[in-house]
Amino acid sequence: MSEVQSMTSRERVMAALAGQPVDRTPVCCPTSVATVELMDLVDAPFPDANRQAAPMARLAATAHTILGFDSVMPVFSIIQESSALGCKMQWEGKDNWPTVRMSEPIWDSVDDIYIPNDLTSHPDTQCVLDAIKLLREELGPDVAIIGKTMGPWSLAYHCFGVEKFLLLSLDDPEATKAILEKLKKVTIDFGIAQVEAGVDALTLPDHATGDLVSGEYYQRYLRDLHIEFAERIPCPLILHICGRTVDRMGFISETGMAAFHYDSKNAPEESMQTVEGRIALVGNINNPETLFSKGPEDVKAEVFANLDAGVQMIGPECAVPLQTSIANLRAIPEAVREWHAAH
Amino acid sequence: MAELSDIQNQTIQDEIEEYLERADEIERFTELFARVKPAMQDIAAAIIEGDDDEVDALTAKALENGIDAIEIMDDGLIAGMGIVGIKFRENFVFVPEVLSCARAMRAGMAHIEPILSASGIESQGKVIMGTVKGDLHDIGKNLCIMMLRGSGFEVIDLGVDVAEDTFIDAVEESGAKVLGMSALLTTTMPNMGRTIEAFIDADVRDDVLIMVGGAPVTQEFSDDMGADGYGADALSCVAMAKELIASAA
Incomplete structure (x- = not known):
């Protein structure tokens, strides 16, 4: 099986995000492929790799240098901005994800929202900007660097508590919209700071998932904000929402974002039919049952299903469990190459 | 009719x-x-x-x-x-x-x-509930607990981010026959399996029946990790708790 590659990894990812032809389907990690094995290989364990630029960059680079992905992602978690906003954090150790203590929310109403002046220079956001610069120096111009800026819906979970915010969304829609409107500054400012630091694209997680809220909610509260993000943040955006989302993919495809990172709860063919080419899809290899629990051949079968459906970029559905094997993650780019060699 | x-x-x-x-x-x-x-x-x-x-x-x-x-x-x-x-x-x-x-x-x-x-009405049985290590989400767990208590169960709520040893200690100290574990994240779901393995390693797996649930959890995942029951929502949790309590009797 021979393969002619005419594009660099970065060119491939950027072309796919722009809806242009590619020499082969890029393999991307819009969330995280950090694992304990990779941490050991480059001596970059959590929590250091979530809080210090050098280990963050070392661990992020392994997505390309060890796994063979076309992009790297230095923001492994979803909590950097929340830490800068003052949320109570639990940074955990090497084998657990850092989290926000959402049972101890920092704000109670829209009037409490305070976005500090040092949002993008706080140590837990500054380390991301520094890691992006280190990655560009180390990897050069040929690898795509994707950053991450959290959407206001997810930030509201962290700052107000999930239950309180979801109840507010039902009890007081205007107050909910006011909160989102205020929090959008965080998304835009941290996004632009990462663009200035050198990212090629940004993942924008905003967890209005079908496991929690309806598609109508997405339309009512988030579609217009996401349109605004696509207009104001000067790089391709990849929206990430976990869980069932096919009922809102129609709205998502109207946002002007470059891509949607979708979950294995949504079938590739149905998802492709729903977005009708108005937004690229990236995903959707199952994490817990396939990448974590099964073997490379099962991983490859899911990659083939995505490629057969015409999905534009292939990767895990979300941040992979930290105990996922390198062999299974490597099976993703291997499968992409095999599929293209056969087609 | x-x-x-x-x-x-x-x-x-x-x-x-x-x-x-x-x-x-x-x-x-x-x-x-x-x-x-x-x-x-x-x-x-x-x-x-x-x-x-x-x-x-x-x-x-x-x-x-x-x-x-x-x-x-x-x-x-x-x-x-x-x-x-x-x-x-x-x-x-x-x-x-x-x-x-x-x-x-x-x-x-x-x-x-x-x-x-x-x-002093007699309880339907004692159930321990908790969200697994590394996961701070509790909406689903709390809904289950509310429905369990409403259905007459005595529930011990271990909260969120519960370590394997804490689950084991709670089972051994309380004598509860059913344990429910919740996870919302695909990244923390594996900690359900690790907790079950910890029960096996501590030689106390036979002391308790374990049910699991949470948005990303499926019957297949539940079976693969060796749980005794899976509930897709709070109502299923109550039904599963009743089934497990009956089978433990």
Whole structure:
């Protein structure tokens, strides 16, 4: 099986995000492929790799240098901005994800929202900007660097508590919209700071998932904000929402974002039919049952299903469990190459 | 066989007609609400509408009128949540709406629980509940706990971010025969399997039956990690707890 590659990894990812032809389907990690094995290989364990630029960059680079992905992602978690906003954090150790203590929310109403002046220079956001610069120096111009800026819906979970915010969304829609409107500054400012630091694209997680809220909610509260993000943040955006989302993919495809990172709860063919080419899809290899629990051949079968459906970029559905094997993650780019060699 | 028109409350009639699709569920809820007192139908309707003030007032009034606390709980509060659970399962409503209904149920249970506690009614069984290590999400777990307590179970809530040893210690100290673990994240789901392995390593796996649930958890994942039961939602959790308690007896 021979393969002619005419594009660099970065060119491939950027072309796919722009809806242009590619020499082969890029393999991307819009969330995280950090694992304990990779941490050991480059001596970059959590929590250091979530809080210090050098280990963050070392661990992020392994997505390309060890796994063979076309992009790297230095923001492994979803909590950097929340830490800068003052949320109570639990940074955990090497084998657990850092989290926000959402049972101890920092704000109670829209009037409490305070976005500090040092949002993008706080140590837990500054380390991301520094890691992006280190990655560009180390990897050069040929690898795509994707950053991450959290959407206001997810930030509201962290700052107000999930239950309180979801109840507010039902009890007081205007107050909910006011909160989102205020929090959008965080998304835009941290996004632009990462663009200035050198990212090629940004993942924008905003967890209005079908496991929690309806598609109508997405339309009512988030579609217009996401349109605004696509207009104001000067790089391709990849929206990430976990869980069932096919009922809102129609709205998502109207946002002007470059891509949607979708979950294995949504079938590739149905998802492709729903977005009708108005937004690229990236995903959707199952994490817990396939990448974590099964073997490379099962991983490859899911990659083939995505490629057969015409999905534009292939990767895990979300941040992979930290105990996922390198062999299974490597099976993703291997499968992409095999599929293209056969087609 | 009861007819929809046998139910006095119009909201309940409409809810059954509009949202229930399975023949067995239509029959079960039609029979149930046709049988119960109109005051219980009103409480159930207020639960479905998530109106906590109304549930609070109606529950207090029903007690004043001499209706038994267990009857109010079973025929009003839990019956209403039964419809809510089906609407959630079928994606007619989502978590905000369920939380609103749960808030209404808590308003009613605030009147009922002190009466039940004082009456010394025998518990359905003891269940330990917790969200696994690394996961701080508790909405699903808390809904399950509310429904379990409402169904007569004694529940020990270990909270969120629960370490394997904490689960083991709680089982050994309490003698509970059923343990429920929750996870919302695909990244923390593997900690359910690790906890089960910890029970095996500590040679105490046979002491407890383990059920799991959470948005990303599936029956397949539950089977693969060796859990004894899986529940897709709070209603399934109660059914599974009853099944496991019965099998442990």
